[in-house]
Amino acid sequence: MKMHRREFLNYGILGLGGLITLSILTPAATYFLSPIWKKGEEDWIFLGEADKIPLDSPTKVEFVQRRKDGWMTVEEKRSTWVVTKDGKEFSVFDPTCTHLGCPYNWSVSKKEFICPCHNGVFSMEGKVLAGPPPRPLDRYPNRVENGKLWILPVIKKG
Numbered sequence: 001m002k003m004h005r006r007e008f009l010n011y012g013i014l015g016l017g018g019l020i021t022l023s024i025l026t027p028a029a030t031y032f033l034s035p036i037w038k039k040g041e042e043d044w045i046f047l048g049e050a051d052k053i054p055l056d057s058p059t060k061v062e063f064v065q066r067r068k069d070g071w072m073t074v075e076e077k078r079s080t081w082v083v084t085k086d087g088k089e090f091s092v093f094d095p096t097c098t099h100l101g102c103p104y105n106w107s108v109s110k111k112e113f114i115c116p117c118h119n120g121v122f123s124m125e126g127k128v129l130a131g132p133p134p135r136p137l138d139r140y141p142n143r144v145e146n147g148k149l150w151i152l153p154v155i156k157k158g
């Protein structure tokens, strides 16, 4: 099949136009969509030296979480309850009650976590002992590396 010169030029111009459009749209799409793709990235946070957490005594630890909000980085002050019985295995609890999200506290005298809003009571292991909470305390994944305690402050149910 023989292609006429005019037809060849038309295809050439179309192809060149397509390449130019693609070369403009690809970087633009990457720039605008990259925050969406990065949402799944995990950001572990250094909580402190593992040996500074007292044994058998829930400890409230504050930390700063940096999170990307579009193109801005926002810093949030947060806290967590950390429990360890042996200094090796740690439970790191979200500091809000699983009933309606009130902050709870550790009662040294009763040795229980107590939520003041509706008298929810949890054990040191986060189990529901009394009140309306529908499930145990939520936990954050944690790991100890070279004596340092790291957490991933996203809720992992129960």
Ligand code: FES
Residues within 6 Å of the ligand: 097, 098, 099, 100, 101, 102, 115, 116, 117, 118, 119, 120, 131, 132, 133
């Ligand atoms: S919010 Fe904690 S018991 Fe209701």
